[in-house]
Amino acid sequence: MAGPTAPSSPPDERALPDQVTMGLLAYLTAHAVDEDYAEVAARRQAAPLPRPRRPIGLAGALVLAIFAVLAVTAAVQTSQDSVSQERERRALIKQVKDRKTAVDADRRTIAKLRIETSRLEAEQVRNSQASTGLLAQLSLLRLRSGTSPVRGPGVEITVDDAKDAASERDRVLDIDLQKIVNGLWRAGAEAISINRERLTVLSAIRHGGQGITVNFQAVTPPYRILAIGDRNTLPSRFADSSSGLEWLDTQREVGLRFTMRAVGSLRLPAAEVPTLRYAEPPETTQGKRSS
Amino acid sequence: MIAVIGLLLGVGLGLFLKPDVPIGLEPYLPIAVVAALDAVFGAARAFLDGIFDDRVFVVSFVSNVFIAALIVFLGDKLGVGAQLSTGVIVVLGIRIFSNVAAIRRHLFHA
Numbered sequence: 379m380a381g382p383t384a385p386s387s388p389p390d391e392r393a394l395p396d397q398v399t400m401g402l403l404a405y406l407t408a409h410a411v412d413e414d415y416a417e418v419a420a421r422r423q424a425a426p427l428p429r430p431r432r433p434i435g436l437a438g439a440l441v442l443a444i445f446a447v448l449a450v451t452a453a454v455q456t457s458q459d460s461v462s463q464e465r466e467r468r469a470l471i472k473q474v475k476d477r478k479t480a481v482d483a484d485r486r487t488i489a490k491l492r493i494e495t496s497r498l499e500a501e502q503v504r505n506s507q508a509s510t511g512l513l514a515q516l517s518l519l520r521l522r523s524g525t526s527p528v529r530g531p532g533v534e535i536t537v538d539d540a541k542d543a544a545s546e547r548d549r550v551l552d553i554d555l556q557k558i559v560n561g562l563w564r565a566g567a568e569a570i571s572i573n574r575e576r577l578t579v580l581s582a583i584r585h586g587g588q589g590i591t592v593n594f595q596a597v598t599p600p601y602r603i604l605a606i607g608d609r610n611t612l613p614s615r616f617a618d619s620s621s622g623l624e625w626l627d628t629q630r631e632v633g634l635r636f637t638m639r640a641v642g643s644l645r646l647p648a649a650e651v652p653t654l655r656y657a658e659p660p661e662t663t664q665g666k667r668s669s
Numbered sequence: 670m671i672a673v674i675g676l677l678l679g680v681g682l683g684l685f686l687k688p689d690v691p692i693g694l695e696p697y698l699p700i701a702v703v704a705a706l707d708a709v710f711g712a713a714r715a716f717l718d719g720i721f722d723d724r725v726f727v728v729s730f731v732s733n734v735f736i737a738a739l740i741v742f743l744g745d746k747l748g749v750g751a752q753l754s755t756g757v758i759v760v761l762g763i764r765i766f767s768n769v770a771a772i773r774r775h776l777f778h779a
Contacts, residue, residue, distance in 0.1 A: 403763070406763045406767075410711065410763075410764040410767040410771070411768060411771075412711055412715075412725065414722075414725040414728070415718075415720045415721065415722060415725050418720070418724075418725055419720035419722070434723065435671075436671070437723045437724070438712070439672055439675030440675060441675075441727050441730045441731075442675040442676045443675040443676065443678045443679035443682070444730075445676075445706075445708075445709055446675075446676050446677075446678070446680045446682075447679045447680075447682050447688070448701060448705055448734075449683070449702050449705070449706075450683025451687075451688055452702045454684075454687055455690055455695065456699075
């Protein structure tokens with residue numbers, strides 16, 4: 379890029395072309411006009427033409443017209459592209475919104491139909507006189523399995539990360555919640571929910587992504603655990619269970635926040651009933667297979 | 670005068686016909702326009718310098734447009750299309766600026 383600095387051969391320097399002796403930027407600036415213009419002009423001066431040429435002829439005007447067409451086409455194309463892109467974006471947004479409302483409506487329909495189904499079931503079972511006991515059993519099973527809302531006395535537990543939690547060690551982990559829940563079951567709890575997520579036999583408390591998931595729903599601290607049971611004996615029996623002891627040890631050691639208080643009446647929501655894909659009652663298969 | 674008529678005619682044609690650019694050529698159109706702009710400014714400066722020549726203008730225009738598009742095409746094939754376009758734009762931009770500066774000196778004697 380830099381010009382030759384060695385003063386060894388000054389006569390040769392004259393012979394070198396500008397591209398070699400000048401820096402790239404300097405060369406670009408100095409030779410902004412095509413050299414052909416200068417060359418042709420010099421040639422014309424050396425050998426005078428028979429007739430003087432007009433400054434800008436038809437060919438020049440034609441090229442200018444082509445240039446204008448090119449520029450206008452590029453501009454039109456660009457503006458058209460941006461318009462169509464904007465239109466596509468709008469259409470996509472509208473589609474997303476439509477689908478969202480459709481999903482919401484479907485969800486409402488599902489909830490409504492579920493209520494309707496249980497009502498019809500109850501009605502049907504009530505109609506047949508022989509099965510009055512069955513109805514009671516069904517509702518009991520629903521309560522135990524967590525597929526119907528439940529109400530009763532119990533304890534309310536609030537668990538949270540340690541104050542100024544800096545590392546994963548100072549936070550409540552999925553395993554801590556598992557210990558508490560296991561301790562509560564052992565202590566005689568009949569229904570448990572974590573942050574309004576009812577626990578069933580198919581529930582999982584897992585570490586997922588950024589936090590903890592219960593029933594595959596993300597829950598965030600503070601964790602509010604409601605347990606229905608004998609509110610007088612639950613706390614002491616919890617503290618006696620091995621899981622409860624383990625949790626209390628961890629809690630004391632790390633400084634996690636933990637409160638437990640007895641409540642006269644709690645309301646727990648129903649769990650969403652997962653579809654059972656493989657399990658089926660044995661009566662239906664009895665005819666085909668000997669089990 | 671004939672130059673201005675040609676320019677206006679071109680603008681009119683472009684707006685009226687709205688030629689559809691083939692998808693394959695679309696990426697090369699903007700760079701071709703910049704190259705053409707360089708040729709036009711160079712011609713304007715040559716005109717003011719008194720050394721304008723029709724044939725040189727036509728040749729420089731066509732070769733500028735063609736080579737600019739070719740460089741970008743090659744770059745696309747080699748996977749450095751964006752970088753080469755930037756390089757072409759920088760070089761042509763510098764030329765346009767210095768030509769405009771020369772034109773300004775001619776017009777305003779400043």
